[in-house]
Amino acid sequence: MxxxxxxxxxxxxxxxxxxxxxxxxxxxxxxxxxxxxxxxxxxxxxxxxxxxxxxxxxxxxxxxxxxxxxxxxxxxxxxxxxxxxxxxxxxxxxxxxxxxxxxxxxxxxxxxxxxxAGFDPSGVAVKVGDVARGQDLFEGQGDCSSCHRVNGRGPRTAPDLSDIGAVRTPAALQRAILDPITALLPINRPVRAVTRGGETIQGRRLNEDTYTVQLIDSEGRLRSLVKADLAEYEVSNTPTMEPTTLSSDQVADLIGYLLSLRGMQ
Ligand code: HEC
Ligand code: HEC
CATH class of the missing domain: 1.10.760.10 (Cytochrome c-like domain)
Incomplete structure (x- = not known):
């Protein structure tokens, strides 16, 4: 057999x-x-x-x-x-x-x-590379840490990736790195708001209901805005993140590193 x-x-x-x-x-x-x-x-x-x-x-x-x-x-x-x-x-x-x-x-x-492939013969099986090499790339050549925060280090403008390995599959991580446009989640969409007072706020949407929107602004502050107080409010479909130019082996290493991030230990 x-x-x-x-x-x-x-x-x-x-x-x-x-x-x-x-x-x-x-x-x-x-x-x-x-x-x-x-x-x-x-x-x-x-x-x-x-x-x-x-x-x-x-x-x-x-x-x-x-x-x-x-x-x-x-x-x-x-x-x-x-x-x-x-x-x-x-x-x-x-x-x-x-x-x-x-x-x-x-x-x-x-x-x-x-x-x-998750035991699925027709599934997608993403290669997962080396954690340490992935961390070097994340902080070095890949320049990921210039936007992303991990375990309390780095800016807050992009999603905090400290527990991303616990909440995303290797396939979803690969898509986020190679093809940010199709991977963009509603919760991560870039927003731009102008208050009636004339202040422009750019940031990333965290949550939204009929009357309010919560976002992280470009300074990393959590803001809650009342929509009735806004003169303009736009949610963009264009991701901030660019598709990577790193090689496939390097992407596999990055995925390894991201999968190892499972929240503060
Ligand atoms: C005789 C029983 C037995 C067989 C047969 C067996 N395993 Fe395991 N495997 C175990 C046990 C028990 C553990 C749990 C080890 C532990 O508690 O850390 C384990 C753990 C693992 C792990 C987890 C390692 C980790 O880091 O946690 C993987 C992966 C794995 N097995 C793959 C396989 C694969 C692939 C095969 C077939 C080629 C296989 N096993 C066959 C008993 C078996
Ligand atoms: C210019 C800033 C920037 C850089 C550089 C950047 N990212 Fe991102 N990333 C973002 C933003 C913002 C998002 C949220 C979606 C969007 O707007 O693209 C995101 C989304 C993600 C997601 C999806 C998060 C989720 O919730 O599923 C992953 C994974 C990710 N980035 C990994 C990386 C890796 C790995 C690198 C380095 C190769 C990198 N990013 C470089 C800004 C950046």
């Missing part, structure tokens, strides 16, 4: 490469732009077979049979990155009765892809 599965997965992968070769350069570029950040559907397929035969016995069909671990939802005790998962699977957890597995690299890749 398992051998059939592997052959099938390899053939699938070969088919995929052959198609990629034949694509015109422009489309190939596009395929790479989204594909590099992600595992292929062949990886996920192959991984589902490995999971069923090697892991489901203890972790269960839904991935939640082991206390404190939910593989389908990406909840682990200590792992964050794909390399962390690779480490756990290949060395096991002796203290916790999880054996070491001797999987070939396609099988290992596949089972990680299957976990990252």
């Amino acid at each position: 398992r051998d059939d599965g592997r052959t099938f997965a390899r053939l699938g992968l070969l088919g995929f490469c052959a198609v990629a070769w034949l694509l015109p350069a422009a489309e190939q570029g596009h395929a790479q732009a989204s594909g590099d950040h992600q595992y292929t559907s062949e990886d996920i397929e192959a991984g589902s077979r490995v999971y069923t035969s090697e892991c489901a016995l203890c972790h269960g069909a839904n991935g939640d049979d082991v206390d404190g671990v939910n593989l389908r939802l990406g909840q682990f005790r200590s792992s964050v990155s794909d390399d962390d998962l690779r480490g756990v699977i290949t060395t096991g957890l002796a203290s916790a009765r999880m054996p070491a597995f001797d999987l070939n690299s396609d099988e290992l890749n596949g089972v990680i892809a299957y976990i990252r």
Whole structure:
């Protein structure tokens, strides 16, 4: 059974490469732009077979049979990155009765892809890179910390990301970084208000009801405005954040870092 599965997965992968070769350069570029950040559907397929035969016995069909671990939802005790998962699977957890597995690299890749896809064979499995490298990028080359606040450090103009790893999936984080326009949440929309007194307030909307709007202004102050007191009020659909120009590996590292942010400890 398992051998059939592997052959099938390899053939699938070969088919995929052959198609990629034949694509015109422009489309190939596009395929790479989204594909590099992600595992292929062949990886996920192959991984589902490995999971069923090697892991489901203890972790269960839904991935939640082991206390404190939910593989389908990406909840682990200590792992964050794909390399962390690779480490756990290949060395096991002796203290916790999880054996070491001797999987070939396609099988290992596949089972990680299957976990990252949320056990959904047609899902999106985003690669998750290294936390420490991601933090360096966040504070350095990526320039993220010039707008975002983490654990009490940084400005308040952009959303505070201190617990973003607990509230967003890897796929949502990837979308926010690569494609801020489609990722823009209503709650994060930039607003501009002019009071009847003539003061212009720019900021980010936190909350709004029929009569009032709460926002964080550009100085980082929480403001509550009564709409009847405003001469102008606009909510923009254009995100403040630009799509990143970092490489796919760097984006994977950033996602690793963001997933490690789970609120002040
Ligand atoms: C014999 C039972 C058993 C099998 C088979 C098993 N596991 Fe585990 N696994 C465990 C236990 C128990 C834990 C909890 C460890 C702990 O409490 O820290 C665990 C934990 C994990 C974790 C979480 C690590 C973390 O950082 O919290 C991952 C990921 C994982 N297993 C993946 C797998 C995969 C993938 C397979 C199949 C290739 C597999 N396991 C097969 C028993 C098993
Ligand atoms: C110019 C300021 C600015 C920079 C630089 C910036 N961001 Fe943002 N980011 C924002 C703002 C503002 C939002 C809210 C949505 C919007 O307006 O784009 C946001 C939204 C996000 C979100 C979504 C938050 C949520 O609630 O889901 C993530 C994740 C994120 N940014 C990560 C990053 C990372 C990683 C970098 C560095 C590569 C970065 N940002 C650089 C301003 C910035």
